[in-house]
Amino acid sequence: MRVSLASRVRGSAVYRSIVRHGTTATNRNRSLVVFENLFLHVHPVKVREKTLRFTHTFWLGGITLACAFILFVGGIPLMFYYHPSVPQAYRDMKELQYVVDNGVFLRNLHRWAAHAMVLVAVLHMLRVFYHRAYRPPRQFNWVIGVLLLLATLLLSYTGYLLPWDQLSLWGVSVGTSMVKEAPFIGERIRFYLLGGNVVSENALLRFYVLHCVVLPVALLLLVSVHVWRVRKDGGVQGPAGAERKNEP
Amino acid sequence: MSVPIKIVESNDPMADPWRVAIVRPDSRPSARATEDRFVMTFPHLIVREVILFQLVLTVLSLAAIFFDAPLLGIANPLETPNPAKAPWYFLGLQELLHYFPPVVAGVLMPTLAVIALVVIPYARINLVAGPLWANASAKKAIALGAAVALVALLFGAFACWPIVVPTLALGIAMFATRGWERATSVRRLLWEVTLPEWIMTWFVIIATLLTVIGTYFRGPGWSWVWPWENAPRG
Amino acid sequence: MPDEESRDGETESISRRDVVVRLGVGACALAAAGSAAVTLDFLEPKVLFEPQTTFVAGAPLDFADGTVRFNREQKAYVIGTAGGVYALSAVCTHLGCITRFRSEQRMIACPCHGSQFDLEGNVVHGPAPRSLPWLEVSENASGSLVVETRVIVPQGKLFRV
Numbered sequence: 226m227r228v229s230l231a232s233r234v235r236g237s238a239v240y241r242s243i244v245r246h247g248t249t250a251t252n253r254n255r256s257l258v259v260f261e262n263l264f265l266h267v268h269p270v271k272v273r274e275k276t277l278r279f280t281h282t283f284w285l286g287g288i289t290l291a292c293a294f295i296l297f298v299g300g301i302p303l304m305f306y307y308h309p310s311v312p313q314a315y316r317d318m319k320e321l322q323y324v325v326d327n328g329v330f331l332r333n334l335h336r337w338a339a340h341a342m343v344l345v346a347v348l349h350m351l352r353v354f355y356h357r358a359y360r361p362p363r364q365f366n367w368v369i370g371v372l373l374l375l376a377t378l379l380l381s382y383t384g385y386l387l388p389w390d391q392l393s394l395w396g397v398s399v400g401t402s403m404v405k406e407a408p409f410i411g412e413r414i415r416f417y418l419l420g421g422n423v424v425s426e427n428a429l430l431r432f433y434v435l436h437c438v439v440l441p442v443a444l445l446l447l448v449s450v451h452v453w454r455v456r457k458d459g460g461v462q463g464p465a466g467a468e469r470k471n472e473p
Numbered sequence: 474m475s476v477p478i479k480i481v482e483s484n485d486p487m488a489d490p491w492r493v494a495i496v497r498p499d500s501r502p503s504a505r506a507t508e509d510r511f512v513m514t515f516p517h518l519i520v521r522e523v524i525l526f527q528l529v530l531t532v533l534s535l536a537a538i539f540f541d542a543p544l545l546g547i548a549n550p551l552e553t554p555n556p557a558k559a560p561w562y563f564l565g566l567q568e569l570l571h572y573f574p575p576v577v578a579g580v581l582m583p584t585l586a587v588i589a590l591v592v593i594p595y596a597r598i599n600l601v602a603g604p605l606w607a608n609a610s611a612k613k614a615i616a617l618g619a620a621v622a623l624v625a626l627l628f629g630a631f632a633c634w635p636i637v638v639p640t641l642a643l644g645i646a647m648f649a650t651r652g653w654e655r656a657t658s659v660r661r662l663l664w665e666v667t668l669p670e671w672i673m674t675w676f677v678i679i680a681t682l683l684t685v686i687g688t689y690f691r692g693p694g695w696s697w698v699w700p701w702e703n704a705p706r707g
Numbered sequence: 708m709p710d711e712e713s714r715d716g717e718t719e720s721i722s723r724r725d726v727v728v729r730l731g732v733g734a735c736a737l738a739a740a741g742s743a744a745v746t747l748d749f750l751e752p753k754v755l756f757e758p759q760t761t762f763v764a765g766a767p768l769d770f771a772d773g774t775v776r777f778n779r780e781q782k783a784y785v786i787g788t789a790g791g792v793y794a795l796s797a798v799c800t801h802l803g804c805i806t807r808f809r810s811e812q813r814m815i816a817c818p819c820h821g822s823q824f825d826l827e828g829n830v831v832h833g834p835a836p837r838s839l840p841w842l843e844v845s846e847n848a849s850g851s852l853v854v855e856t857r858v859i860v861p862q863g864k865l866f867r868v
C-alpha cells in the first residue's frame with residue numbers, strides 16, 4: 226500500500242512528540258484529543274447527548290464567549306494604531322477609519338461584538354434563570370455570572386470613552402456624575418476613576434488601562450472559574466426535568 | 474437506601490494505601506440510574522462549538538461590513554450635545570433619571586438590582602417555588618394585590634408611567650391565571666409560572682421599556698419625541 | 708506540648724505552633740493591607756493639569772442692570788444688577804452638563820434633561836436637585852472684576868460696584 230505524505234508526517238517522531246493521539250477513529254483517540262490538550266481539557270471526555278440540542282441552552286453562553294474571543298483578538302490590532310492621549314486619540318480613530326487597511330472593518334467588528342456580548346450575556350442570564358439552572362450546587366456560579374455581567378458592562382463603558390468624540394466625552398461625564406452621587410465615597414471614587422475632577426486626558430489614560438488590561442484580565446479569570454464550575458457541577462443544565470425538582 | 478451509611482474520614486497522611494474516606498457498611502455505591510446517553514466530546518461537542526464560533530463571527534462580520542460604528546465630532550468639554558445620551562445599555566438608567574433624583578436612579582436602584590440578582594440562588598422563594606396559585610388562598614390573593622397596588626402607587630407618585638403601566642398589566646395577568654389550573658396548552662403554561670418568574674418578567678419588561686423610550690422617544694432637553702419625527706440617533 | 712494560658716480563671720489551651728501560625732498569617736495580612744494602602748495612594752493624582760479656575764470678567768461698568776455674560780471656558784455666567792454684580796456656575800447641578808442662557812425668557816436651561824433655572828440660580832423646572840451655586844466675585848488691583856469659580860458664596864451675595 227502506498228504510504229501518503231500525510232501519514233508519513235503523522236508517523237514521524239517530531240509529529241508524535243507534539244501530537245499525542247493517533248488518527249484512527251477509536252474512542253481512545255477521541256478521548257486523548259480532549260484529554261491531552263490544555264485548552265480542550267476543560268471539557269469532560271464524554272458529554273450528555275441531550276446537552277447538544279439547541280433548545281437545551283440555546284448556546285447562549287457559548288455565543289457570549291465567542292463574542293468575548295472576537296473582542297479580545299480584534300481589540301489587540303486596534304491597539305497598534307491608538308494613542309490614549311488628547312487629541313491624538315480622535316485623530317487615530319480617523320486614521321483607523323480612512324487610512325488603515327480594514328481599519329473600519331476591525332473597528333466596526335469590535336463595536337458590534339461589544340453590543341452583541343452585552344445583549345447575549347443578558348439573554349444567557351435570563352435563560353439560566355427561567356430554567357432554574359442556578360439551583361444547588363450551582364448557586365455560586367450564578368454569582369460569578371453576575372460579576373461577569375458587571376465586568377462586561379464596565380468593559381463596554383470604559384471602551385466607550387476611547388474614541389474621544391462627543392458621544393464618548395458626554396456619555397462618560399454623565400455616568401461619572403452619577404457615581405459622584407453615592408453617599409460618602411462617591412466623590413472619592415469619581416476622583417480615582419477620572420484621575421482628576423473633570424473628564425480629561427487623565428481619565429482617558431485610566432479608562433484605557435482599565436479597558437485593555439485590568440478588566441480583560443478580570444474577565445478572563447472569572448470566565449475560567451465560571452466554565453470550570455460548570456464542568457464540576459455536572460455540565461450545562463437545561464430545562465429542569467422531573468428528576469431534578471427540589472434537589473438538596 | 475434502607476441501611477444508613479456511615480462515612481469515616483481519614484486524617485492520617487501517612488497511611489498506606491492512602492485513604493480519603495471509608496464508607497461503612499461496605500456495600501458497593503450505586504450510580505444514580507439515569508437514562509442520559511453519553512457521546513464523545515470530540516467530535517460531537519467540539520464540532521458544534523467550532524460551527525457556533527464561525528456563525529457568530531460571520532454574523533458580526535456582516536454587521537461590521539454593512540453598518541458603521543458612529544463617530545461624532547472631537548470631544549469638546551465646552552459644548553454639551555443636545556441630547557447627551559449614554560450607550561444603549563445605560564439608556565434605561567438615564568430614562569429613570571428623568572423621574573427620580575440621581576442618588577436614587579443612579580446609585581440606589583442599580584445597587585438594589587445587582588443585590589437582588591446575586592441573592593436569587595440563595596433565596597428560599599426561588600428554590601421551592603411552585604406555580605403562583607398552587608396553594609391558592611384568599612390571604613395570598615390579597616397580599617399579592619396589595620403588593621401590586623403599592624408598587625404602582627409608589628412609582629405613580631413620581632409619575633413614572635413606564636413602570637406603573639407594566640406593573641398594573643402584569644398584576645392583571647397574574648390574577649387572570651388564577652383559575653387556569655385545569656386549562657390546556659397556553660393557559661396551563663401561564664398558570665405554571667412561579668412568583669419569582671413573574672417578578673423577573675416584570676423586571677425585564679420594565680428594563681426593556683425604559684431602554685426603548687430612552688433610545689427612540691427622547692430628544693433635546695430629554696423631551697418626549699416621536700421616533701419618526703426624530704433624526705436617526707448616533 | 709500544648710501551652711496553657713489562664714484567662715479569667717478558665718484554662719485555654721493554645722499550642723506554640725498556633726501562636727507562630729497566627730503571627731505569620733497576621734504579618735501577611737498586615738503586609739497585604741499595607742500594599743493595598745500604598746497602591747491606592749499611588750493611584751491618587753497629586754498634581755492636576757487642569758485649566759485655571761479664575762478669570763477676569765471685565766470692568767464693573769460693563770455690568771449694568773440686566774447684563775448677562777456667559778464665559779464658555781470657565782462655565783460661568785456673570786450677571787449685573789442694580790445692587791451689584793454676581794456670578795453663577797453654568798454647570799447644571801443634575802449631572803454636570805453645561806447650561807445655556809435663553810435671553811428671550813430670561814432664564815437658564817440645561818439641554819440634557821430639561822432642567823430650568825431662574826437668573827438667581829433657583830430650580831424652576833426639571834430634575835436638577837439644587838440651585839446653581841453662586842461664585843466668588845472680587846476686584847483685582849487694576850479695578851477689573853475677577854471671578855473665582857472654585858469658591859462658592861451664599862446665594863444673594865452681591866459684589867457691590
